[in-house]
Amino acid sequence: MSNQYLFMQFKYAESPVVRQRAVEGFESRLSINVDLLDKVLELRRQIAKLLGYNTWADYITEIKMVKSGAGVKQVCSSIPALHDLSSSSSSWMTLRVDSDP
DSSP states (O other): OOHHHHHHHHHHOOOHHHHHHHHHHHHTTTTHHHHHHHHHHHHHHHHHHHTTOSSHHHHHHTTSTTOSHHHHHHHHHTOHHHHTOOOHHHHHHHHHHHTOO
C-alpha cells in the first residue's frame, strides 16, 4: 500500500476500524526484513570467524585507515556531532553491532 492510498483511507474512510487497520498494515510492511537482516548479520559473523577475525568490523576495516572495529568506535566517539544521535533506529543498530562477538 503506497502513501497515497493510506492518505485516501484517512480522508474518506468513515470507520475508525478501517483507518486503524490501514495504519497497522502500513507500519508492519517491513517486518519481514528483520529476519533477513538477522540472517545477514549472522552470515557476516560466520565469514569473519572463518577468516580469523573477531568481528565483521575487524575484517572490513583492516585495509582502511581505522584498521579495526575498535578504531571505528574510537573515531566515532571523537566526533561531537555523533554523540547526539539517540534515535530508536540508531540505538537498535548499535545494539546489533555491539552484540557482534
